[in-house]
Amino acid sequence: MLPEVPTETPSRRSASRAPSPARRWLWRALLGLALAWTAAHFITLGSPKWGPGARHDATIFGQMIAIAAFPVLLLVAFGTRSPLRGSIIAGAVCLVAILAVTLRF
Amino acid sequence: MQDTLRTRMGWLHAWVGFAAGLVLFCVFATGCLAMFDTELTRWLQPEVPPQTGQFSPRSLDHVLPAVQDLIAQGEKPFITLPSVRDPYLRLQHHDGYEFLTVPYNPQTGDRLTARATAGGTFFYNLHYTMRSGIYGETIIALAGLALLVTIGSGIIIHLKGLVSDLTLLRPFAARLRAWLDVHVVASVPFLPFIILMAYSGTFIRARTLFPPVSYTTSIENTFRTSVPSGPEVPEKPTARPVAPLPPLAPILSEAEQTLGAGQVGFILFLPQSILVSRTDASGPLLTREHVDFSPIDSHVLRHVLLPSPITHTQQLLDGLHYARWTGPGMRWLYFLSGAMGAVMFASGSVIFLMKRRRQSGHRLVFRIAEGLAIGSIAGFPIATLGFFWANRILPVGLPDRPFAEGHVFFAVWALSALAGLGWSILYRPFQGWKIQLCCLAVLGLLLTPLDVATRPGITLFHVPTVFAATDMVALVLALISFQVARRL
Numbered sequence: 001m002l003p004e005v006p007t008e009t010p011s012r013r014s015a016s017r018a019p020s021p022a023r024r025w026l027w028r029a030l031l032g033l034a035l036a037w038t039a040a041h042f043i044t045l046g047s048p049k050w051g052p053g054a055r056h057d058a059t060i061f062g063q064m065i066a067i068a069a070f071p072v073l074l075l076v077a078f079g080t081r082s083p084l085r086g087s088i089i090a091g092a093v094c095l096v097a098i099l100a101v102t103l104r105f
Numbered sequence: 106m107q108d109t110l111r112t113r114m115g116w117l118h119a120w121v122g123f124a125a126g127l128v129l130f131c132v133f134a135t136g137c138l139a140m141f142d143t144e145l146t147r148w149l150q151p152e153v154p155p156q157t158g159q160f161s162p163r164s165l166d167h168v169l170p171a172v173q174d175l176i177a178q179g180e181k182p183f184i185t186l187p188s189v190r191d192p193y194l195r196l197q198h199h200d201g202y203e204f205l206t207v208p209y210n211p212q213t214g215d216r217l218t219a220r221a222t223a224g225g226t227f228f229y230n231l232h233y234t235m236r237s238g239i240y241g242e243t244i245i246a247l248a249g250l251a252l253l254v255t256i257g258s259g260i261i262i263h264l265k266g267l268v269s270d271l272t273l274l275r276p277f278a279a280r281l282r283a284w285l286d287v288h289v290v291a292s293v294p295f296l297p298f299i300i301l302m303a304y305s306g307t308f309i310r311a312r313t314l315f316p317p318v319s320y321t322t323s324i325e326n327t328f329r330t331s332v333p334s335g336p337e338v339p340e341k342p343t344a345r346p347v348a349p350l351p352p353l354a355p356i357l358s359e360a361e362q363t364l365g366a367g368q369v370g371f372i373l374f375l376p377q378s379i380l381v382s383r384t385d386a387s388g389p390l391l392t393r394e395h396v397d398f399s400p401i402d403s404h405v406l407r408h409v410l411l412p413s414p415i416t417h418t419q420q421l422l423d424g425l426h427y428a429r430w431t432g433p434g435m436r437w438l439y440f441l442s443g444a445m446g447a448v449m450f451a452s453g454s455v456i457f458l459m460k461r462r463r464q465s466g467h468r469l470v471f472r473i474a475e476g477l478a479i480g481s482i483a484g485f486p487i488a489t490l491g492f493f494w495a496n497r498i499l500p501v502g503l504p505d506r507p508f509a510e511g512h513v514f515f516a517v518w519a520l521s522a523l524a525g526l527g528w529s530i531l532y533r534p535f536q537g538w539k540i541q542l543c544c545l546a547v548l549g550l551l552l553t554p555l556d557v558a559t560r561p562g563i564t565l566f567h568v569p570t571v572f573a574a575t576d577m578v579a580l581v582l583a584l585i586s587f588q589v590a591r592r593l
Contacts, residue, residue, distance in 0.1 A: 021108045025116050044315040057415040063311035071253040078117060079110055
């Protein structure tokens with residue numbers, strides 16, 4: 001006697017038609033890119049305010065941090081299991097960088 | 106496809122790596138060549154004798170009339186002093202595309218008769234601008250950022266098997282497996298070098314991506330400088346009378362009291378000052394410390410040295426990237442590491458195409474991608490060898506000879522890319538790869554006979570070895586490309 005196949009179980013054919021996550025990953029990558037780029041830009045922009053010494057030195061320091069931070073933030077925003085968690089981490093860094101530019105201290 | 110960290114990173118690694126990889130292949134290849142730009146200039150000017158006399162500061166004054174001519178044309182010329190790498194005085198200026206160089210005898214100051222050439226600095230300029238000015242710099246800086254992302258995702262993918270994969274090289278395994286082994290073996294041992302180059306290279310051009318002002322202001326400034334509000338500015342500055350320059354020997358002597366004996370690298374002539382700058386070979390810090398003199402009465406205007414810790418860090422990054430302070434051994438190590446970087450991009454691009462050929466091989470986008478890969482991976486070395494061939498074949502008296510060499514380079518590259526695209530679109534990519542790799546092998550193999558046939562005063566055992574080294578590298582490249590064409 002053949003076992004009964006429940007109707008909810010996806011057949012091999014329908015499983016092969018499962019949508020590829022590539023489209024979702026593309027959006028995640030674009031979001032990560034936007035967040036990482038914004039953070040890096042505002043880190044450079046704000047560095048004369050919080051950076052060391054002369055404006056020239058502070059700008060260089062900001063660019064050093066921005067270039068190191070960009071790939072890390074993009075990978076964090078894209079790589080975490082939950083898309084929301086990665087975006088929140090990168091977004092928080094972004095927000096701090098923006099606040100460092102806009103707030104007067 | 107499962108949604109795991111490894112698959113996500115694999116997807117990012119593949120797409121970002123392929124998109125930037127074709128540009129980065131050329132950047133790493135030109136970086137390798139730029140490592141020996143001075144030596145390549147000597148190969149490209151074979152009339153210049155290999156040995157010369159000791160440097161005499163009085164010889165500088167014999168170069169001054171030529172300097173004044175260039176200043177009158179609105180250029181900013183500079184004289185590079187003799188060094189261990191290059192025993193000649195050289196008068197140089199940047200024509201908007203590349204540094205043009207004229208050699209002078211360091212003892213007498215007499216101009217040496219040598220063919221005009223774009224020289225080894227052609228590859229240096231190509232390395233960071235692709236001869237497209239600020240746009241090229243921006244594209245390459247973007248590619249540098251993409252490389253950092255690709256490296257990060259690649260490390261995450263291979264984290265578990267990083268060490269075990271290193272010991273695996275199976276050149277006779279299935280093609281995909283073999284290419285993957287090549288990719289890992291070419292990248293993992295050289296990761297510190299590649300990360301250093303990616304970070305420092307992107308940092309050097311950071312102002313193009315992350316300017317210290319908002320993008321709106323930055324764009325406004327760009328338009329403000331490119332569109333003058335006043336009357337139209339002529340493209341070429343008109344010739345203007347230039348006051349006679351003071352003797353350079355006393356200036357050099359006074360500058361050496363500040364910079365140290367034998368520490369002067371070059372003398373730059375600006376409208377308001379003469380800059381005597383420290384040699385880049387003085388140490389790992391690329392300080393560009395300089396003493397400025399008045400061009401009227403040669404009194405000291407100022408001494409410029411940026412001593413802060415941040416500036417020192419920047420100078421160290423610059424110094425490590427340019428590696429002008431290193432000896433020949435370290436330069437060869439840089440060359441090998443850069444070449445392995447280029448192999449990493451080439452093998453990565455090949456893997457990307459192989460993995461998608463079955464599913465997407467019929468699509469036009471795939472065909473174009475493969476055509477571009479052929480044009481980049483095979484076409485760029487062909488164009489490079491074409492440049493060397495043009496240097497020896499073009500008539501010595503040809504007007505605008507340096508431009509002609511550059512035009513040959515780009516024409517060969519464009520032809521190669523078009524041929525690659527054609528073969529790929531006609532569903533014969535393997536034929537495209539094979540033909541171009543065979544062309545590369547032939548050009549490389551025949552470079553030595555060409556060098557022997559066209560170099561004046563050739564001897565079997567000669568000093569220096571720049572000719573032998575260049576010919577040997579071309580020969581090795583030819584043998585490798587022949588073997589790859591055979592195995593395709």
